Amino acid sequence: MTKIHLLPEEVAQKIAAGEVIERPVSVVKELVENSLDAGATEVRVELADGGKRLIKVQDDGSGMGREDAALCFRRHSTSKLATEEDLERIATLGFRGEALASIAAVSRLTLRTQDGAEDRGTMIEREGERLIAVTDIAFPRGTSVEVRDLFFNLPARQKFLRSGPSELGPVAKYVAQAALAAPGVRFTLVHGMREVIVCPQVMTLRERVFQIFGKKMVDGLMDVAAEEGGGRIEGLASRPLAGRPDKTVQHFFVNGRPVKDRVLMAALSQAYAGILERGRSPEAFLFVSLPHADVDVNVHPAKAEVRFKDTQLVFRLVLRAVAEGAARGHTIKEVLPVVGDKGPSGRVAEEGVAWALPRLGFEPVVAVVAASGGDDGADWTAASADSQAAKGPAVLGQYENMYIVAAGEDGLLVIDQHNAHERVLFEKYREIDREKLWPRKMLLIPPILELSPSAVVSLETNAALFEDLGFRVETMGGRSYALKEYPDFFKPEQAVDIFLGLLEEAGKKTAEDRREHMLATLACKTAVKAGEPLNREKMGYLVEELFKTSQPALCPHGRPVVVRVEKSVIDKGLRR
Numbered sequence: 001m002t003k004i005h006l007l008p009e010e011v012a013q014k015i016a017a018g019e020v021i022e023r024p025v026s027v028v029k030e031l032v033e034n035s036l037d038a039g040a041t042e043v044r045v046e047l048a049d050g051g052k053r054l055i056k057v058q059d060d061g062s063g064m065g066r067e068d069a070a071l072c073f074r075r076h077s078t079s080k081l082a083t084e085e086d087l088e089r090i091a092t093l094g095f096r097g098e099a100l101a102s103i104a105a106v107s108r109l110t111l112r113t114q115d116g117a118e119d120r121g122t123m124i125e126r127e128g129e130r131l132i133a134v135t136d137i138a139f140p141r142g143t144s145v146e147v148r149d150l151f152f153n154l155p156a157r158q159k160f161l162r163s164g165p166s167e168l169g170p171v172a173k174y175v176a177q178a179a180l181a182a183p184g185v186r187f188t189l190v191h192g193m194r195e196v197i198v199c200p201q202v203m204t205l206r207e208r209v210f211q212i213f214g215k216k217m218v219d220g221l222m223d224v225a226a227e228e229g230g231g232r233i234e235g236l237a238s239r240p241l242a243g244r245p246d247k248t249v250q251h252f253f254v255n256g257r258p259v260k261d262r263v264l265m266a267a268l269s270q271a272y273a274g275i276l277e278r279g280r281s282p283e284a285f286l287f288v289s290l291p292h293a294d295v296d297v298n299v300h301p302a303k304a305e306v307r308f309k310d311t312q313l314v315f316r317l318v319l320r321a322v323a324e325g326a327a328r329g330h331t332i333k334e335v336l337p338v339v340g341d342k343g344p345s346g347r348v349a350e351e352g353v354a355w356a357l358p359r360l361g362f363e364p365v366v367a368v369v370a371a372s373g374g375d376d377g378a379d380w381t382a383a384s385a386d387s388q389a390a391k392g393p394a395v396l397g398q399y400e401n402m403y404i405v406a407a408g409e410d411g412l413l414v415i416d417q418h419n420a421h422e423r424v425l426f427e428k429y430r431e432i433d434r435e436k437l438w439p440r441k442m443l444l445i446p447p448i449l450e451l452s453p454s455a456v457v458s459l460e461t462n463a464a465l466f467e468d469l470g471f472r473v474e475t476m477g478g479r480s481y482a483l484k485e486y487p488d489f490f491k492p493e494q495a496v497d498i499f500l501g502l503l504e505e506a507g508k509k510t511a512e513d514r515r516e517h518m519l520a521t522l523a524c525k526t527a528v529k530a531g532e533p534l535n536r537e538k539m540g541y542l543v544e545e546l547f548k549t550s551q552p553a554l555c556p557h558g559r560p561v562v563v564r565v566e567k568s569v570i571d572k573g574l575r576r
């Protein structure tokens with residue numbers, strides 16, 4: 001007697017259905033995708049009891065003729081894919097031809113449809129695997145699918161469904177996501193008698209985000225875009241210094257399909273390192289377009305994950321889009337922390353720093369350039385000539401040898417000299433790194449370093465990176481190394497200390513963000529320290545260079561650089 005036997009068709013169907021249909025949101029997703037694939041301009045989703053009792057999706061798309069309507073419930077029946085080659089260039093949201101078959105297998109389903117070519121509409125009623133009736137009906141062009149009593153014939157599955165409101169949550173999230181991907185389509189989500197989402201047709205993503213998330217969110221977003229090698233990315237993402245304390249508003253779409261993707265998430269957080277305060281994450285609505293052959297959407301039953309052929313390209317696109325968006329305009333100058341003002345976003349209570357949108361007009365520099373302060377190893381190039389002519393906040397002086405006080409148009413600026421210099425140097429190093437122009441200097445007597453085992457590992461894994469940054473190290477056997485060359489940005493006696501610091505830093509970071517962190521550490525180690533007296537020439541240079549950077553308000557580690565004391569606050573204190 002054999003032990004292996006074929007499963008009865010009915011059981012096989014139910015097992016297959018389980019892979020695609022897990023809960024109400026899976027049904028909604030499949031049906032809405034079908035509506036969009038059918039070219040709908042309007043999609044209406046109705047639920048009763050979180051979708052457990054009823055899910056209805058109605059559209060004004062192409063509809064189906066009588067024969068197609070009968071065929072669409074057969075497994076692997078699809079109008080979207082004909083050959084194996086088609087799998088390589090999937091342009092529709094659906095393609096496996098199993099959604100309707102799966103949904104029908106585990107519910108009581110009624111399909112109404114009309115394709116505009118026949119003079120009658122079709123109604124098909126089914127219950128699980130059974131066809132109940134096919135009827136002529138009057139129906140406008142389009143399709144409506146009603147799914148009742150999900151899992152009525154799979155009690156074990158049904159038991160795993162949560163309460164109505166809990167099942168509604170993911171549905172609302174999905175519908176919002178679908179709406180974001182298609183601003184030109186009207187979306188409605190109704191639960192019981194309540195309209196949960198109503199999004200009339202609009203022209204732009206920005207308007208759609210406004211419809212779903214409101215004005216405050218939209219105001220904090222900048223446009224981002226980048227293109228490279230057939231790939232393109234565009235959308236909206238947090239302005240520098242904006243963002244939120246969690247990662248709940250990060251939406252990614254690949255060729256119009258909402259996806260969860262680690263590469264995109266990692267790229268996004270790297271793109272924002274140093275332009276958001278520590279502990280904050282960006283909001284993002286990013287649309288990636290790639291040639292269909294360069295992305296595999298056929299890796300997940302619910303098609304929620306994708307695989308990129310060239311992840312590096314995708315990474316670069318995100319980094320570039322955000323960097324260029326952040327550098328555009330003067331968004332950073334517009335958002336400096338203010339002392340003694342709650343600011344429009346009222347974040348005082350939240351984190352003890354107030355933020356506002358000042359009109360920061362700068363006065364011409366009136367400070368006189370004083371004599372230079374000798375060679376202290378820090379980088380003060382270009383401090384002389386153009387700092388006199390340029391416009392910027394006027395430096396008034398130094399306070400406690402750590403803060404530079406300057407006059408802005410409507411208040412005083414108090415600038416942390418170390419953090420400011422760190423920002424300036426970081427951007428400069430990044431530029432040099434991009435151009436691969438690190439100036440090197442030889443150490444006349446190469447110091448011999450006895451490295452710890454973890455430092456050896458860090459050095460071996462990052463050999464190329466250290467070489468790039470201008471450090472040349474030769475092994476002397478065992479854990480001994482000779483430091484032969486160092487980047488010519490600091491004094492030779494600092495070289496060993498800085499090199500060891502970088503080694504430790506490199507050991508802690510993941511490959512993706514290591515380079516940026518190394519540059520930030522280098523900037524930190526070479527920047528002027530708190531406690532160092534600065535002359536006017538240096539202060540003038542620092543302030544001027546600071547406001548040329550992409551991000552004057554934050555150091556590369558996300559600490560604030562500047563606070564504003566508004567004139568009105570001073571006036572008030574002095575009863576003016």
Ligand SMILES: Nc1ncnc2c1ncn2[C@@H]1O[C@H](COP(=O)(O)OP(=O)(O)O)[C@@H](O)[C@H]1O
Pocket residue numbers: 030034035038059061062063064072077078079080093094095096097098099100101142143
């Ligand atoms: N809302 C709809 N409007 C028009 N045609 C539809 C609709 N829903 C399904 N169809 C047709 O039924 C077929 C099967 O749908 P489905 O089982 O979801 O598989 P797939 O979307 O992968 O093709 C589709 O290819 C399409 O031709």
Ligand SMILES: [Mg+2]
Pocket residue numbers: 030033034093094095097099100
């Ligand atoms: Mg489908």
